Amino acid sequence: MYREKITELYKWKNQKSKIPILIKGAKKVGKTWLACTFAKEKYKNIIYILFDQNIITYKKNEENEETIINIEQLKEKISKEKEETVIILDNAENIKPKKQLEELLKINKQVDIIIISSSLNENEIESKIKIIKLYPLNFVEFLYGIKEEELAKKLDQIEKVEKEEIEQLEELGKKYINNIKKYIYIGGMPEVVKDFAETKNYAKVKENQKKIIQVYQKDMEKEGKIIGGNLEAVYTSTIEQITKENKEFDCRTIKKGAKLPEYEPIIKILQERGYVYKINKILKPRFPMSAYQDITNCELFLTDIGLLSCLMNLNLDIILQGNKIFEIENRALEKQFIIQELVNKIETQIYYWKETNMKYQMDFIFQYQAKIYPVKINVEENKLDSSLRWFHQKYQNYSEINITLNTYKWQGWYTNIPIYLVGNIKKIISKK
Numbered sequence: 001m002y003r004e005k006i007t008e009l010y011k012w013k014n015q016k017s018k019i020p021i022l023i024k025g026a027k028k029v030g031k032t033w034l035a036c037t038f039a040k041e042k043y044k045n046i047i048y049i050l051f052d053q054n055i056i057t058y059k060k061n062e063e064n065e066e067t068i069i070n071i072e073q074l075k076e077k078i079s080k081e082k083e084e085t086v087i088i089l090d091n092a093e094n095i096k097p098k099k100q101l102e103e104l105l106k107i108n109k110q111v112d113i114i115i116i117s118s119s120l121n122e123n124e125i126e127s128k129i130k131i132i133k134l135y136p137l138n139f140v141e142f143l144y145g146i147k148e149e150e151l152a153k154k155l156d157q158i159e160k161v162e163k164e165e166i167e168q169l170e171e172l173g174k175k176y177i178n179n180i181k182k183y184i185y186i187g188g189m190p191e192v193v194k195d196f197a198e199t200k201n202y203a204k205v206k207e208n209q210k211k212i213i214q215v216y217q218k219d220m221e222k223e224g225k226i227i228g229g230n231l232e233a234v235y236t237s238t239i240e241q242i243t244k245e246n247k248e249f250d251c252r253t254i255k256k257g258a259k260l261p262e263y264e265p266i267i268k269i270l271q272e273r274g275y276v277y278k279i280n281k282i283l284k285p286r287f288p289m290s291a292y293q294d295i296t297n298c299e300l301f302l303t304d305i306g307l308l309s310c311l312m313n314l315n316l317d318i319i320l321q322g323n324k325i326f327e328i329e330n331r332a333l334e335k336q337f338i339i340q341e342l343v344n345k346i347e348t349q350i351y352y353w354k355e356t357n358m359k360y361q362m363d364f365i366f367q368y369q370a371k372i373y374p375v376k377i378n379v380e381e382n383k384l385d386s387s388l389r390w391f392h393q394k395y396q397n398y399s400e401i402n403i404t405l406n407t408y409k410w411q412g413w414y415t416n417i418p419i420y421l422v423g424n425i426k427k428i429i430s431k432k
Contacts, residue, residue, distance in 0.1 A: 002144040009038045020113040025134035026274030027118045030190040035114045045085040051094040071100045085111045093120045136188030136304040138344045145193040161431045166408045176420035181319045187306015209310040229266045238300040243329035277301045282351045305336045341422040360387040375401045
């Protein structure tokens with residue numbers, strides 16, 4: 001399995017003065033695999049410590065496991081380690097009280113420490129740390145995962161976004177579209193992709209996705225009891241909302257007369273656990289964009305498009321019917337695909353925008369360096385969407401992006417980007 005984030009771990013390893021690193025993401029996105037794969041490549045000694053409720057399991061260099069009685073015993077073991085050793089603290093959210101985690105981070109400065117957690121809030125850690133956010137496999141990682149190495153490399157190795165590079169990709173356009181349709185159905189959860197690569201069994205895809213959803217539901221139920229809120233109800237309503245034409249989160253579908261502030265704590269927890277992406281509405285496309293947020297409106301998306309397809313009970317036959325998959329449920333699947341690629345790649349806050357009368361709107365809008373980039377999804381039609389023209393004329397913006405199934409084309413004030421190139425959007429806009 002190939003994960004792009006491993007390059008960040010390589011850079012961290014090469015720093016002269018290192019701080020602990022936290023790999024954070026939803027359950028089942030491959031955090032432990034990433035940490036252990038990196039450790040095997042770069043370290044002589046690996047100490048893997050799993051915190052499972054009140055049980056501490058200790059294993060060095062894949063030798064026999066042992067159960068540690070308490071943190072004090074663990075500290076003593078760690079204090080004796082020397083350089084060329086990495087310590088992996090898995091399920092670190094189970095270290096209680098949190099001051100014990102602080103003590104572990106400070107006990108031995110000779111070793112490198114990787115923290116793994118799906119729910120640990122970095123604000124709870126006093127020590128300075130580096131954070132890597134891990135998401136489900138993006139489209140390129142998915143191509144590697146299902147053994148489509150040639151297609152993956154051509155996307156992955158784009159550098160200058162030159163005419164020759166783009167033309168080579170366009171020749172493979174149909175293959176990329178067909179694999180996007182597979183990705184929509186299978187998603188990016190590593191266990192699901194790995195099993196599909198080995199078996200090519202679409203029925204097992206759904207079985208494996210349902211197992212992950214059950215893990216999520218169990219976690220939501222547990223967390224809901226702690227905070228006194230129904231996380232699963234918000235999660236389920238998110239699925240319903242994505243499939244509507246107006247994709248703004250409406251908490252009144254959960255409880256009559258409810259208002260968004262009442263559900264903000266639940267949404268925040270779902271965000272922190274990596275179960276949903278939240279994007280806020282902006283009132284005006286102005287700098288800084290954060291100052292123009294409309295905090296009374298937001299859209300929520302799931303962490304993985306495969307889980308969304310499973311929960312929508314998507315029929316496999318739709319994948320085989322031309323490009324029909326991009327048309328169903330008010331473009332829910334294509335919008336979910338694009339938000340996953342954007343969140344994974346550009347690492348900046350993403351918003352959406354609507355004119356007051358709702359006639360004109362941008363599916364996504366974000367700031368990168370000194371420009372604002374409005375994004376309109378238009379895969380069903382060949383003509384340019386009227387919202388892009390209106391936005392350009394009103395705000396004299398010259399960075400509009402039109403996501404299509406067609407060829408790449410820069411028109412001076414807007415850029416046509418084929419949907420399979422969304423993951424390269426940072427390289428494309430950096431060239432302009």
